Amino acid sequence: MIKFLSLSLTLVVLIACSSKENPKKDTQPKVEVQPLDGLKIAYYSNDSVKKHFEYFKKEEAALKKMQKQFETQLKKLNANYEAYVVKKDQEARAGLLSENEIMAAQQKAQQLQATMMEFQQREGARIEKETMKSLETINKKVTSWGKKYSEVHHIDLLLIQDPGGQINYINPKMDVTEAFINYLNENQSKIEKEL
16 A cells, blocks of 8 residues: 555656656757858948938927927926016015915915926927837837938948947947938938828
8 A cells, every 4th residue: 555655646646747847948049040141231420410411400490499488488487487486575575565466475385386397398298208109109200211322322231330339349340331321312202201
């Protein structure tokens, strides 16, 4: 009986141990080896695209205009608030306001300040959202047109060089920045239609 129990116990342990093991998955990459001779690699400077791609400059100017309008409106709200507080403070010091008028002036000052803060938060968030959306759209288009550019010019690998990026050094002979920017600018009307 003891032999039977120990044999049963052994089988239970073996079954339990074997069921916990996960089958090994194939981790071998499924990538074909490509010959390197004739491989065409190029890069462009992202900073230069931002500086010279006309559509990017146009979008950046629109965003700066929106930011400036926001700042102007915020300064105006702040100036109104400060002028009101100074005026009511002077009136109170001169004894021209009753206690009820002072309390009403304090409430109005708080309302003006709350309005200014709400405007700052709401409009600041809206501008930030617009900026991120615009940059994302432009980056998607540059990526899309980078693919088209690479296909037209038979480039196998088009890299982006960016300060702080992952590429430490690229031979300047591989730089197609100017030609790529020219390509983007020549196709700007098509790019804008796609947006």
